[in-house]
Amino acid sequence: MARILIDARALADEKSGGVSRAARFWIKQMIGDPQNVTLITTGWRPSHAVQSFCDQNGYQYLHLKVPNKLWTLLCFLKLTSFSKSAEKKIRQIDLILLPNLGFVGNLHRPYQILIHDLSFIIEPYWFTLRRRWWHRLMPVRRLIENAEKVDCVSQQTKSDALRTFKLDKTRVNVIPPMNFGLPDVHATRPSWLSNSIQRFVLLLGGSDPRKNIHTALRAIESYNINYPTQPIVPIVLGGKVKCPSGQCPISYVKAPDQVGDSELAYLYQNAKAILYPSWYEGFGLPLHEAHQFKTSIIASTAGALPETAPPGTVFCHPAKPHEWLFALETTLNQ
Numbered sequence: 503m504a505r506i507l508i509d510a511r512a513l514a515d516e517k518s519g520g521v522s523r524a525a526r527f528w529i530k531q532m533i534g535d536p537q538n539v540t541l542i543t544t545g546w547r548p549s550h551a552v553q554s555f556c557d558q559n560g561y562q563y564l565h566l567k568v569p570n571k572l573w574t575l576l577c578f579l580k581l582t583s584f585s586k587s588a589e590k591k592i593r594q595i596d597l598i599l600l601p602n603l604g605f606v607g608n609l610h611r612p613y614q615i616l617i618h619d620l621s622f623i624i625e626p627y628w629f630t631l632r633r634r635w636w637h638r639l640m641p642v643r644r645l646i647e648n649a650e651k652v653d654c655v656s657q658q659t660k661s662d663a664l665r666t667f668k669l670d671k672t673r674v675n676v677i678p679p680m681n682f683g684l685p686d687v688h689a690t691r692p693s694w695l696s697n698s699i700q701r702f703v704l705l706l707g708g709s710d711p712r713k714n715i716h717t718a719l720r721a722i723e724s725y726n727i728n729y730p731t732q733p734i735v736p737i738v739l740g741g742k743v744k745c746p747s748g749q750c751p752i753s754y755v756k757a758p759d760q761v762g763d764s765e766l767a768y769l770y771q772n773a774k775a776i777l778y779p780s781w782y783e784g785f786g787l788p789l790h791e792a793h794q795f796k797t798s799i800i801a802s803t804a805g806a807l808p809e810t811a812p813p814g815t816v817f818c819h820p821a822k823p824h825e826w827l828f829a830l831e832t833t834l835n836q
Contacts, residue, residue: 511602
């Protein structure tokens with residue numbers, strides 16, 4: 503029986519959003535006998551999220567009490583690896599699963615990897631200088647090209663991978679994260695959401711330039727000018743919006759950095775629409791979470807979204823606010 507080791511750090515990162523959800527599904531897809539599976543993390547403390555996931559699925563959990571920055575340095579200097587460290591604690595490892603790119607050291611065992619998107623290669627300047635250096639130092643090409651099997655969340659991501667790396671097509675597969683919905687939780691109105699706000703739309707990824715929130719805000723500004731008696735309030739998840747001009751065209755409600763599933767369910771359930779004007783997506787899992795609540799969706803024509811967005815999605819060009827205005831008018835005033 504094959505002994506499997508899994509890098510579970512993507513599950514431990516509370517800010518990884520759709521990456522974490524897609525990783526959980528992929529792990530379940532890859533696993534046969536849970537008794538031979540060990541999930542591994544690094545850091546000062548074990549992850550409650552990973553421990554809970556292991557308890558629910560019958561996996562073992564191994565935590566290496568090594569600060570993440572130190573772990574990164576040791577891997578970069580080729581002084582350690584997940585396979586080497588894990589084999590000191592558990593029996594022989596036959597296969598390693600990597601649900602996301604990361605510093606894992608030189609793996610001396612066969613491994614499979616999941617690619618969510620290659621946005622950091624397609625347009626590095628969507629990322630902070632710190633993240634660009636992180637991506638530059640990470641041995642991305644070696645990790646992907648040496649993998650026994652490469653899984654991608656969409657056909658778009660697969661095409662990007664084949665175009666970017668030297669890969670045998672027979673080793674590259676598309677495995678979309680089919681567990682689209684949120685967990686079955688009771689929707690709870692967020693305490694930070696004023697009771698006076700009833701008509702709102704939802705925007706995700708405020709601090710991420712790739713999410714292109716500015717285009718949606720410009721469309722909402724125009725909508726509120728055209729319909730002053732029925733204004734809509736933009737609620738932004740994922741940090742403070744960074745507008746190209748330095749000043750946002752309209753005020754918005756910024757959600758806290760961490761929004762629980764019950765609060766997210768309320769926002770999806772009560773939003774008049776979700777606007778997703780991203781410049782590039784490998785999949786776009788939040789759209790499927792919104793679709794679970796029959797929320798109207800307006801999404802970009804960029805990246806994998808035309809391929810992966812749920813039925814009924816209205817598509818607009820990410821650089822044309824007038825298209826988003828028309829879509830808002832059509833969606834909200836029908």
